[in-house]
Amino acid sequence: MNITAREESKASELIEEKKPTFVEGVKIIKPSDITQGEEDFLFTVDYSQTLKEMIKAAGFDWVDEAITQKRFPLPNELFGKKLNLRAKLFHFDDYIGSERAIAKIKKADHRFKLATLAEQLAFAKEYRELQKEFPIISLGSKWKVTRHSSRVTAIDFGPNGRELATSSFEGIWLPSCRFLTVFK
Numbered sequence: 001m002n003i004t005a006r007e008e009s010k011a012s013e014l015i016e017e018k019k020p021t022f023v024e025g026v027k028i029i030k031p032s033d034i035t036q037g038e039e040d041f042l043f044t045v046d047y048s049q050t051l052k053e054m055i056k057a058a059g060f061d062w063v064d065e066a067i068t069q070k071r072f073p074l075p076n077e078l079f080g081k082k083l084n085l086r087a088k089l090f091h092f093d094d095y096i097g098s099e100r101a102i103a104k105i106k107k108a109d110h111r112f113k114l115a116t117l118a119e120q121l122a123f124a125k126e127y128r129e130l131q132k133e134f135p136i137i138s139l140g141s142k143w144k145v146t147r148h149s150s151r152v153t154a155i156d157f158g159p160n161g162r163e164l165a166t167s168s169f170e171g172i173w174l175p176s177c178r179f180l181t182v183f184k
Contacts, residue, residue, distance in 0.1 A: 040086065040087075040088055041086070041087045041088070041089075041123065041126070041127060042084070042085070042086055042087075042126075043084075043085055043087065043122050043123050043125075043126040043127070044082055044083065044084050044085070044122060044126075045078075045082065045083045045085060045118055045119055045121075045122040046082050046122070047074065047075075047078040047079055047080060047081045047082065047083070047118065048079070048080050048081070048082070050069065050074075051067075051068070051069045051072065051074055051117075051118070051121075052069075054118060054121040054122070054125075055067070055121060055164065057121070057125050058121045058122075058124040058125040058128075058164070059125070059128060059162065060124070060155075060161075060162045060163060060164045061160050061161030061162045061163065062158075062160035062161065062162075062163045062164070062165075063163075063164045064163075064164060064165040064166050066143070066151065066166050067117070067153065067164060067166060071143040071151075072117045072141050072143055072153070074118055075116075075118075078118075085119060085122075085182045085183065086182065086183040087115065087119070087123055087180060087181060087182050087183070088109070088112055088181050088182075088183075089136065089178040089179065089180060089181075090104070090105050090108065090178065090179040090181060091134075091177075091178050091179075092104060092175070092179075093175050094175050095172050095173065095174065095175060096172065096173050096177075097170075097171070097172055097173070098139055098152070098169045098170070098171075098173070101137075101139065101173065101179055102114065102139060105179060105181060109181075111183055111184055112181035112182060112183055112184065113140065113181060113182060113184050114138070114139045114140035114179075114180075114181055115138045115139075115140045115180035115181055115182050116138065116140040116141045117138055117140075117141040117153050118141075119138070119140070119180070119182050120136070120138035120141075120153055120155060120180055121164075123136070123180060124136075124155050124162075124164070128162065131155040131156055131157055131162060131163075132157040132162070133157075134176045134177065134178050135154050135155070135156040135173075135174070135176060135177045135178070136154065136155045136156070136177075136178050136179075136180050137152065137153075137154045137167070137173060137177050137178065137179050137180065138152060138153045138154070138155075138179075138180050139152050139169070139179060141153060142169055143166065148170075149168065149169075149170060150168075150169035150170065151166040151167065151168060151169060152166065152167060152169050153165070153166055153167075154166070154167045154177075
């Protein structure tokens with residue numbers, strides 16, 4: 001991102017005054033550079049929060065009670081850290097299974113990995129309106145229910161408003177679905 005000395009000075013003053021998050025700070029410095037294309041997003045994951053706190057901070061109207069710390073654990077090695085991430089949404093505009101979507105994502109852009117639940121929650125907090133446009137699936141955190149059945153998380157907009165739900169990994173995703181990935 002290229003900024004002028006005047007923009008840098010103004011941004012420094014605003015940052016000192018407002019103490020913004022990473023994403024807010026980037027918006028202050030150069031608002032037009034926040035997204036490069038409609039599917040390039042910046043956000044911060046705060047691993048000092050518990051899963052319940054992350055869910056609450058994202059402000060969902062309805063949350064699937066199957067989403068628990070036991071079923072979707074946060075990584076211990078990241079506890080207490082804040083990570084600034086860049087995400088991309090993959091859209092295939094077709095009915096697609098999870099395994100095929102993963103293969104297509106890896107083939108299309110190896111620089112991105114499948115987003116975890118924690119990353120999905122931070123993304124949902126920062127981009128609250130986006131899930132009203134289409135379901136956003138996170139294939140990076142998987143709960144193994146039985147030997148032949150797993151669940152992943154999806155954020156969507158339904159009869160209850162903004163929803164955080166689990167969906168079958170083995171099922172078929174609708175053409176409207178987007179798959180959340182983060183830069184490695």
